[in-house]
Amino acid sequence: MVRVVGGVTLAALAAGLVMGFGVAPREATQGNVQRIMYLHVPSVWVAYLAFAVVLAASIAYLARRAEAADRLAHASAEVGVLFTGLTIATGSIWGKPTWGTWWTWDARLTSVSILFVMYLGYLLLRGMIEDRERGARYAAVLGIVAAFNIPLVHFSVYWWRTLHQPPSLMKPGPGTMPGIIVAALLVNFVAFSLLYVYFVAKRVGLLRREAEAAL
Amino acid sequence: MAGTLPGLLWLGFILSGLLGLGRTFVVEHENDCWEALLLAPGDKSAIYVGKLAGNLLLMLAVEAILVVLFGLFFNLDLAGVLPGLAVVIVLGTVAFAAVGTLFAAMTAQVRARELLFPVLLLPVQAPVLLATVKATEAVLLGEPLGSVAHWLKLLAAADVVYVAVGVLTFDFVLEG
Amino acid sequence: MADHWGFVLAAYGLAAVVLLAYWRWLVARDRELQGAARSRVAPVSGHPRSEHASRHPVQ
Secondary structure, three states: OHHHHHHHHHHHHHHHHHHHHHHOOOEOOOEHHHHHHHHHHHHHHHHHHHHHHHHHHHHHHHHHOOHHHHHHHHHHHHHHHHHHHHHHHHHHHHHHHHHOOOOOOOHHHHHHHHHHHHHHHHHHHHHHOOOHHHHHHHHHHHHHHHHHHHHHHHHHHHHHHHOOOOOOOOOOOOOOOOHHHHHHHHHHHHHHHHHHHHHHHHHHHHHHHHHHHHO | OHHHHHHHHHHHHHHHHHHHHHOOOHHHHHOOOHHHHHHOOOOOHHHHHHHHHHHHHHHHHHHHHHHHHHHHHOOOOOOOOHHHHHHHHHHHHHHHHHHHHHHHHHHOOOOOHHHHHHHHHHHHHHHHHHHHHHHHHHHHOOOOHHHHHHHHHHHHHHHHHHHHHHHHHHHHHOOO | OOOOHHHHHHHHHHHHHHHHHHHHHHHHHHHHHHHHHHHHHHHHOOOHHHHHHHHOOOO
């Protein structure tokens, strides 16, 4: 089953590349370097998806104490941190030719960096508590706090960056973009989401077998 | 120089908060009372609220002293801005203490507690810190609180969310 | 206006490397756990103790 998902994911990723490089047009102001967006934006969307799953799984764990929920939270957080890191890296690489600097404290990069460190802390907490059951409980609480913090991070960073400064070049969301670019973004988002599902499925399987091996 | 003052002030608050909050449950551990806490009957959230109140009072006391010292060292006329400043400080400190008390309980038994506690708390507090520094900046410039209403609303929302989550999840933290 | 294909390549290349590395780690861990599970099953398949007991009942 997981292999099937893996196969479909591969196909979707290929389709995403075709859309991003073949179908999507060369952008007027930035040139072809804007194609990094088809990597950067779906990455951050998947990261949010991952952390939403962490929230749901955390609540489910506290409510039902199902080991599966704990494993899902753990795996999703790990993959989420992976995609968050990727978002930051690709954002930085995109920024260098576009803004002339590897780093800038613009709204998206800053929020995503805070998210990255928050969930890295989540993984750290899990790693540092030896008792498995207590680790699961504490991680669930942290997962809930972190998720509720996300909107606060968003607003605070956005106001910090835009109330007295012009908004960044990379406007969030596909609101004002032409249809073909939105389509390419969506195809890549689906591809990355499938990759997320594949990674999480494999990771959960590993966690389950590690737990069984420890018995 | 004046532009960095709000940041410096809150940096001072954070550092003292990290030291104090991190140790919230250490005294129970050192005196073997941790198990007693876990076995306490009734709603464990009462313990959270109690610890939070204690931490709040302590932090506010330290902050008051720091504000006075600040005014002294940087030659600030704080008389007029004190009420506004107080509002911002209270709102920010409640948020900091609410999450800090919760995280202190979670890191109490971890070996590298002094390291893990700030690593967990600071990223989560980033939005609160942005809000308090911006609001403090406006207040110190003599602007009315209304001009930073959005920041104050964010702080108030953060306070409500953090305390609510703390109260609701503390039972799970203090379980066997 | 320059297209900066180098940066595009760097970004996609980095993504490919990172995601591939994670996938390879998942697969490697998978094989490791499979191997460990198999080696645990093997010696337990016989029951030397019970066989011994049935041949030498309590005297």
